Amino acid sequence: MKVVMDAMGGDFGPRATVEAALQAIEELGVHMILTGREEVLRNELKQYPSVGDALTIVHCSEIIENQDKPSVALRQKKNSSMSVAFQMVRNGEADAIISAGNTGALLAGGLFILGRIKGISRPALAVPIPTPRGISLLIDAGANADCKPQHLLDFARMGRSYMQTMAGIDEPEIRLVNVGIEAEKGNELSKETYPLLEQAHIGFKGNIEARDIPAGVADVIVCDGFTGNIILKLYEGVAGIFGDTLKQELTRNFVRKAGALLIKPGLRDFKKRFDYTEHGGVPFLGVNGLLIKAHGSSNAKALKNAVRQAKISFENQLVPHIVSQLPNASIELEEATHQ
Amino acid sequence: MKVVMDAMGGDFGPRATVEAALQAIEELGVHMILTGREEVLRNELKQYPSVGDALTIVHCSEIIENQDKPSVALRQKKNSSMSVAFQMVRNGEADAIISAGNTGALLAGGLFILGRIKGISRPALAVPIPTPRGISLLIDAGANADCKPQHLLDFARMGRSYMQTMAGIDEPEIRLVNVGIEAEKGNELSKETYPLLEQAHIGFKGNIEARDIPAGVADVIVCDGFTGNIILKLYEGVAGIFGDTLKQELTRNFVRKAGALLIKPGLRDFKKRFDYTEHGGVPFLGVNGLLIKAHGSSNAKALKNAVRQAKISFENQLVPHIVSQLPNASIELEEATHQ
Structure with a gap:
């Protein structure tokens, strides 16, 4: 499998992307492609003994x-690390872009260079939230601020495919x-979406209140992207x-400090349970x-x-599975309107 | 000051309301009125030595x-503990209802028995959220699921009055x-509300992302009631x-348990900081x-x-202050459309 990574993106830039690519090659056995300024990347690579031909x-x-x-960046910067990475996936030279x-x-590159799957009204960000019971998938986590009921139905279908395959x-x-x-609760969007989800026979079990999200009672949590972004960031x-x-409370006096020392590994395990870096990207x-x-930081x-x-998504054929689960299943993909 | 409390409401019913009323009389020096089934309330009162005439x-x-x-309950149950409590405030026999x-x-009783203040498009629930820097007021926390920009402007004005007086x-x-x-971010509602808030000259400092809410960087946090409910319940x-x-993590082995014992007061202080019961109702x-x-539980x-x-609200004249801060200040209150 070939993965192309935009090596210039993110707060830590090439230092982090180069290190990640080399780790991925070693641990995951993938072929990594890095797009970016060659001299900068070669310079980063100098600190590693040997690189091999999987990069x-x-x-x-x-x-x-x-x-x-966003709307003009991809059009004006056709030779940017991100644009080129998109082209490589579109042309079949890579199997995934990060x-x-x-x-x-x-998101614009996804929509306009890769193109939308026919039958999906709006692509969406799907965030796996760590909970005590495993993973709950939050969809849409921020791609679509204003949504219609049909969009939320599509989010539900895609989320279902994700949890089935992944x-x-x-x-x-x-x-x-x-x-x-209750079905009749909520704003106009949720009141109209409820019967749509019910009629789709995709395992809809009703509403979830925000207070029950962290407990992990649902596998797929559907909402508009505005609400999803609020949930994710508040979390x-x-x-x-x-x-x-x-x-603060545990360093207030000597006794508490002593106690805090003993529970340090406990606190570390605790932190790890809520650490998004354990779960990768979105x-x-x-x-x-x-x-x-991937998160900017x-x-x-x-x-x-x-x-x-x-x-894992590639091996489990996530994208073909999404297509196959659409009501009017179609493997013919919409022609990307490349801008 | 006279406070009327619906003595039959809430998960713990008369047991809790009677105890609360007696504590309030003693600690706060108010006159308490309890509405509810007299024999039930008298029975609860038996376990207290003396009651006095402030109840x-x-x-x-x-x-x-x-x-x-909700829409029919108040009309059909005119002799309910809640309806009677509302009537007492409306008739000036009590200064506040809980x-x-x-x-x-x-909420229906507030709108239809007490009536809306003239100049406020939509009343809203205002929740003081405890943060490390004190209190942030979240408004609307759930009364209005679908909102227009004008509603959010009114929420901002009322929130401002609250933080000024309280x-x-x-x-x-x-x-x-x-x-x-950024001003141009968000859904249609937030994009249209931003300039309204800016032009109102009421101390609007821009947007806040959900991740910054718990830190307490804002005094008043404005949103529609759907979003506010999500924020509050997720919190x-x-x-x-x-x-x-x-x-779980702190009881996993002996060393951690020993440490947990030492930090117990620290954990208690920690919990207290996030305890809504410390802050009362909404x-x-x-x-x-x-x-x-008050919260159902x-x-x-x-x-x-x-x-x-x-x-505190009564002594600080919260309601008159809200009226006085309206752009077309009017002490004449809208005639309640009593149903």
């Missing part, structure tokens, strides 16, 4: 910056994020504040190809785990 | 249950919940899971009177703290 570097003179406008760069540009759950439990469990924020506050489902968005470990995720 | 019991034969339809009962009925902050920092900090849910997970702002919604302590909140 390909493709020189790109341009970089899409975080402040670049980037920690400009999110808007990445987690091996035959009949994933699907729930709709809402302010109450992150509360986790951070809890860690900080706990630390797939953009509904586009014609494997696209994994991804370190080498997180990026390597994103490659692992791409590999 | 009034008003017998009501009916109870609005949680499964009752209930842990059916939320929908409580927290003594002259110029509260107001932020809009959004998926990014609760993550806190619960963190507590459980931490406990005011429903924008109606013609003081209405405090409120214990006596939480209910007593709700009375404290009502008292």
Whole structure:
């Protein structure tokens, strides 16, 4: 399997992407392609003893910056590390693309270079949330701020495919994020979406209130991208504040400090359970190809785990499975409107 | 000051409301009125040595249950503990109403019995969220699932009044919940609300991402009620899971258990910081009177703290202040459309 990584994206840039690529080659047995400024990447590679031939570097003179406008960046910077990576997947030269760069540009590339799967109204970001019971898939986690009921139905279908292929759950439990469990509760969107999900016979089990999300009671959690983004970021924020506050309380006096020392491994295990870097990146489902968005602040470990995720998705045929589960199954993919 | 409490509402019913009323009389020096089944309340009172004359019991034969339809409950059960409590505030026989009962009925009572303040498009629930820096007021926390930009502007004005009168902050920092900090980010609602808030000159400082909410960087956090409900309940849910997970990790072996014993007071202080019962109930702002919604699972302590909140609101003239801060200030209140 060949994975192309935008080597210039993310807060830690080439230092992290090069390290991640080499780790992925060794641990996962994939072929890695890095797109970016060749001299910068070669320079990073110098610190490693031997590289081998499972790494390909493709020189790109341009970089899409975080402040670049997504809609124009890909069109104007055709030789950027991100654009070239997209072209390679589109042309079949790579099986998956990973980037920690400009999110808007990445989603635009998915839509306009890879193209949308026929039958999916809106591709969506699917985030595996760690819970005490395993993984809950949150979809859409931020790609579509305004949604219609049909979009949420498509999110549910894609989330179902993801949990079937990636987690091996035959009949994933699907729930709709809402302010109450009753069908008639919620805003206009959720009230109209509820019967659609019910009629689709895809394992819809009703609404889920936000307070029950962290417990992991649902396999797939469906919502619009605005709500999904709020959920994901609040999860992150509360986790951070809890860690900080706990630390404050536990260093207040000598006895507590002594106790804190004894429970240090416990706190570490605790932190690990909520650490997104353990789980890699976020797939953009509904586009014609494997696209994994890594967090902007991804370190080498997180990026390597994103490659692992791409590999598992590829081996489990995630994209073909999504296509096969559509009501009017069609393996003919929509022609990408390349801009 | 006279506070009327719906003595039959909430998961713990009269046991909790009676205890809370007696504590409030003693600690806060208020006059308490309890509405509910007299024989039940008198029976609860038996376990207390002396009651004094600062407690009034008003017998009501009916109870609005949680499964009752809010829109019809108040009309059909005119002699319910909640309806009578509302009438007493409307008739000036009490200065504030507190209930842990059916939320929908409580909001309906606020709108139709007390009436909406003229100039406020939609009353809203305002939840003080505990943060390491003090309190952030989340408004609307769930009363209005679908909102328009004008509603959010009114929420911002009311939140500002609340923080000015209740927290003594002259110029509260107001932020809009959004998926990014840039003005052009978000869904249609947030994109249209941003310029409205900016032009109102009420201390609007831009968007806030959900991950920054727990840190307490804003005094007033404005959003539609659907989003607010998600934020509030997720906050609760993550806190619960963190507590459980931490406990699991800290009881895994002897050394950790020993350490956990030493840090027990630290963990207790930690938990207290995120305990909503410390902060009482949730005011429903924008109606013609003081209405405090207590959590359904409120214990006596939480209910007593709700009375404290009502008292502080009354002494600080929260409702008159909201009226005075409206762009077309008017002390004439809209005639309640009593149903």
